Amino acid sequence: MHFHFQAVVQRLDFLLSGLAITFGVSVATLVASLVLGVGLALGRTARARGIRLLATAYIDLFRNTPFLVQLFFFYYGLAEIGLDIDPVVTGIIALSLSTATHNGEALRAGIEAVDGGVVEAARSMALSRWQTYRHVILPIAFRTALRPMGSVFINMVLTTSILSTITVNDLMGNAMTVAGETFRPFEVYVVLLLLYCVLTFTLSAGLNAIHTFVLTRGRRQVAVR
Amino acid sequence: MICLSHLHKSFGKSEVLHDISAEFADGAVTAILGPSGSGKSTLIRCINGLEEVTEGDITVNGLSVRSRRRLGEIRRQCAMVFQQFNLYPHLSVMANITLSPMKVLRRGRDEAEAKAMALLQQVAMTDKASSYPSELSGGQQQRVAICRALAMEPAYVLLDEVTSALDPEMTAEVLDTIEALARAGTTMLMVTHEIAFAQRICEHVAFLDEGRLVAHQPAASFFGAGQDERINRFLARMAH
Amino acid sequence: MDLYQYTQFTSQDAWLLLRGIGWTVLVFAVSMATGIALGAACALARHARVPVLAQLVTGYVELFRNSPVLVQLFLVYYGLPMLAGVRLEPLTAALLTLSVNTGAFMTVIIHAALDAVPAGQWEAAMASGLRYRQVMRYVVLPQAVRTTIPPTISLAVGQLQVTSLVSLINVVDLAKVGTILNMRTLRPFAVWPVVGLGYFALSKPLSLLAQWAEDRLRPRNAWMRGDRN
Numbered sequence: 237m238h239f240h241f242q243a244v245v246q247r248l249d250f251l252l253s254g255l256a257i258t259f260g261v262s263v264a265t266l267v268a269s270l271v272l273g274v275g276l277a278l279g280r281t282a283r284a285r286g287i288r289l290l291a292t293a294y295i296d297l298f299r300n301t302p303f304l305v306q307l308f309f310f311y312y313g314l315a316e317i318g319l320d321i322d323p324v325v326t327g328i329i330a331l332s333l334s335t336a337t338h339n340g341e342a343l344r345a346g347i348e349a350v351d352g353g354v355v356e357a358a359r360s361m362a363l364s365r366w367q368t369y370r371h372v373i374l375p376i377a378f379r380t381a382l383r384p385m386g387s388v389f390i391n392m393v394l395t396t397s398i399l400s401t402i403t404v405n406d407l408m409g410n411a412m413t414v415a416g417e418t419f420r421p422f423e424v425y426v427v428l429l430l431l432y433c434v435l436t437f438t439l440s441a442g443l444n445a446i447h448t449f450v451l452t453r454g455r456r457q458v459a460v461r
Numbered sequence: 462m463i464c465l466s467h468l469h470k471s472f473g474k475s476e477v478l479h480d481i482s483a484e485f486a487d488g489a490v491t492a493i494l495g496p497s498g499s500g501k502s503t504l505i506r507c508i509n510g511l512e513e514v515t516e517g518d519i520t521v522n523g524l525s526v527r528s529r530r531r532l533g534e535i536r537r538q539c540a541m542v543f544q545q546f547n548l549y550p551h552l553s554v555m556a557n558i559t560l561s562p563m564k565v566l567r568r569g570r571d572e573a574e575a576k577a578m579a580l581l582q583q584v585a586m587t588d589k590a591s592s593y594p595s596e597l598s599g600g601q602q603q604r605v606a607i608c609r610a611l612a613m614e615p616a617y618v619l620l621d622e623v624t625s626a627l628d629p630e631m632t633a634e635v636l637d638t639i640e641a642l643a644r645a646g647t648t649m650l651m652v653t654h655e656i657a658f659a660q661r662i663c664e665h666v667a668f669l670d671e672g673r674l675v676a677h678q679p680a681a682s683f684f685g686a687g688q689d690e691r692i693n694r695f696l697a698r699m700a701h
Numbered sequence: 702m703d704l705y706q707y708t709q710f711t712s713q714d715a716w717l718l719l720r721g722i723g724w725t726v727l728v729f730a731v732s733m734a735t736g737i738a739l740g741a742a743c744a745l746a747r748h749a750r751v752p753v754l755a756q757l758v759t760g761y762v763e764l765f766r767n768s769p770v771l772v773q774l775f776l777v778y779y780g781l782p783m784l785a786g787v788r789l790e791p792l793t794a795a796l797l798t799l800s801v802n803t804g805a806f807m808t809v810i811i812h813a814a815l816d817a818v819p820a821g822q823w824e825a826a827m828a829s830g831l832r833y834r835q836v837m838r839y840v841v842l843p844q845a846v847r848t849t850i851p852p853t854i855s856l857a858v859g860q861l862q863v864t865s866l867v868s869l870i871n872v873v874d875l876a877k878v879g880t881i882l883n884m885r886t887l888r889p890f891a892v893w894p895v896v897g898l899g900y901f902a903l904s905k906p907l908s909l910l911a912q913w914a915e916d917r918l919r920p921r922n923a924w925m926r927g928d929r930n
Contacts, residue, residue: 300858300904301897302865304876309897312889357547357606360509361561361613362536371560375551397769401869408771415779422780429768429776436767453593 243418244427251427254410255435261328261406262393268332269392270385273339277377278369280344295337304398306330311402327399335392342384346377382450386443390436397432407431462486462522463508463617463650469516470503470672477503479672480517485650485665487616490643492659492680493652495669496695501652504669505619508650509539522616537565540610544622546602548594548609554581555590558609566613573612580608584638600631604638611642618642620651656699660684668692708886721878722899728792728864728874729903732799733857739800740807747808748815749833758808765805770863774798778870795867799860806856814848815841850918854911861904875899 244251279291298306307330314321350373358368400409408428415424463485470478477500485491493501506512508519510532519526521535548557558580559573568576581587584604594602603623610618620639624632636658643649643662653659659666659680666683668676670691676683683692743758765773778794781787818841826836868877879896883889 296905296908297897297901300862300901300908302862302876302900304865304868305879305893305897305900308879308883309889309893312883313893316887316889351547351550353543353545353547354549356511357541357543358549360511360536360539360541361609362533362565363561364533367564371564372549372551376549379551394767394769397771398866400771408769411772412775415775420783421775422783425772425776425780428772429764432768432772433764 239423240418240420241423241427243420244414244423247414247418248427251407251410251414251424251431254405254407257324257404257406257409258393258396261324261331261396261399261404262389264328265331265335265392265396266389268328269335269339272332272336273343274374276336276340277343277347280340281347291340295340298334298337303330303334303395304401306334307398307402323399323402323404327396327402327404331392331395331399335388335395338388338391339381339385342381342388343377345384346379346381347373349380350376379450382447386440386447389443390439393435393439394432464520465504465508465517466519467517468504468507468514468519470500470507470512471515476515477672478507481672481674482517483667483674483677485617485648487648488646489664490647490649490651490662491665491667492663493650493667493669494656494659494695495675498671499669500672501669502621505541505621505650505652509536509541509619511541533565537613538616539619540613540615540617541619541621542603542606542610542623544625546594546599546606546626548602548606550594553591553593554586554597554605557594557605558612561609562612576612577608580611581605583641584608598631599627600634603627603631603635607635607638607642616648618647618649620649620653622652622654624653624655654699656696668695670695710882710886710888710891714882717878717882718875718895718899721873721875722903724792724872725861725864725874725876725900726903728795728799728867728872729857729861731796732803732864733860735796735800736803736807736860737853739804740811743804743808744811744815745837747812761801762805762808765802766809770798770802771866771869773802774866774870791867791871794870795864795872799864799867802863803856803860807853810849810852810856811845813852814845817848818844847918851911851914854907854914858904858907858911861907862900865900 276291276295279287280295282288282291307327310330311323311326314326354376355368355373358372359365363371396406397408399406400412403409405413411424411428415421418424465481465483468478468481469476481504493504495501503512507514507526508521510526514526521538524531524535524538526532526535548554549560552560555574555577558577559568559570562568562573562576563570578587578590581590584607586601586604586608589597589601589605594605597605606623623639624635627635632655636655639649639651640658640662651659651663663680666676666678666680667674668683668691675689675691684696688696743762746754747758749755774795777798778789778791781794782789822840822844823836826840831839864874865876868874868880871877873881875896879892883892886892
């Protein structure tokens, strides 16, 4: 049993260049899925029953079908109707639509956890429904949902690997190429596995720092209730 | 003036307030007293629209609470202080006080903050302006809540058992604040269990029992002898 | 058979889809069952702080929870044969990988459930003379099992979707059938919604069960009851 990690190390820079795409996709998806997620959370907690049903149906659909199937639907479907879209963009669209459901649910939980008394106080102070959402409910909900949304983000970064199946040259895509070139799949995928772990740990540490900073508002005391 | 006219309030099948009619004139402090469950909190929560009136009407300076569009205007004139304080946890003391003046009354930031500092000075808490609610004691939070209510320059201040969640020491500091407001001529409706305090500063008393307005009279006569049996029993019980 | 007929859907395809569903269910059920067993064993090792084993478990858990399933699948299917010199059937590789992957997540769930049993239970049981194994068997595990049910069902819903990735290592599951049909008929708007529907039909009942479990089996410990008002 000989290990030939040399072959992988030689192609390491090519491998890591895929990280650029992984990051790009992750950031774009983060933004899009957050915006959509807010919409979904508001939809789920709306007063109009029709809107609530719509939001729930959307989330239901995306949570009970595999991401791979969703991705293929968009990739082959968009090509079928004649749109020539870069696979990276298709990937971002599919991933955003899917991740939005997770962010939406996390935010919904955050909204429902807001102290009813605080909402009553805001309304008593003559703030309109919209003002109450904007200045009181949503800020508090975001703080509560920050940790779960951090988890969602990390899972999403790992899921970007699936984009390699539609010819996206992200970290996974490049690894597949290197494995094909060097005929050393074991070494390549072991290194890849470890790379993703390092990526996850780094992101986790970063998210923890952000979480702490936001919750203590930059001060030393932790705001607990 | 706040007018209640044949007010009925039910939660589903159970009627909590029954045919209440009363007028609360400006400039006076009225205590709303009664046994637990008599509907006192529900009554003042109907006034600023937190609870919906089932039958009858409430008008605040001529504006009816039954009209949804007028509710904002009514809430601008009635400020409420809650038993659980309900300060915005994610905002500083200063931001808590200035939020509504800036967003509803459209005051500028400087003007709103100056007013806030003036109010904080009255409760001797100017040093806490950039603190957050979680860093304050219950009594301090309640005093901030009072400042938040006053920042709107309301015509009426509604107080819903504002000392019931405080221990005796903090209760005293909050009661002092309320007493100062009373002396300054603020119109207040105060739901409370602090009978001695009510007796000291209130000009009128409204007594509720099982959802009915049993008595609405000047404080002097209420606390005198020879009252309704229910009132006597209530006062006797509360004296312990 | 002329080309036009070849690219159309046939009644055979319905059968193909059904078989795909069958394989999906098989991969899901076996990997969940194995994963739960593996997770339980590992959680116990960690909880009991067995020297060396506990650390190995932690390493294993962190490795498999913090990397994409696709990478794990490729590592096992393409990488292991090279290492051990044996040929691995797609199905075997799939079951092996998903079991190990599920096991990592189950370890965390079960370990958390064990930790959630109040310390007082341990103290009382041990004070009455019971040994670790007995305490586990008669006092702690019964209480812990209840706590594991909602997150396990939630995990199952996710893992069901994850099984679709085995199509990428040539297991003819529902997703793979979709790929085959798509390539043949070039009708993505027909193929993928049907495949999606298949997964939805499998997943939705499980989701409803997860919801029910979440509502019904909420922790009943006295000290947790406070947050229900």
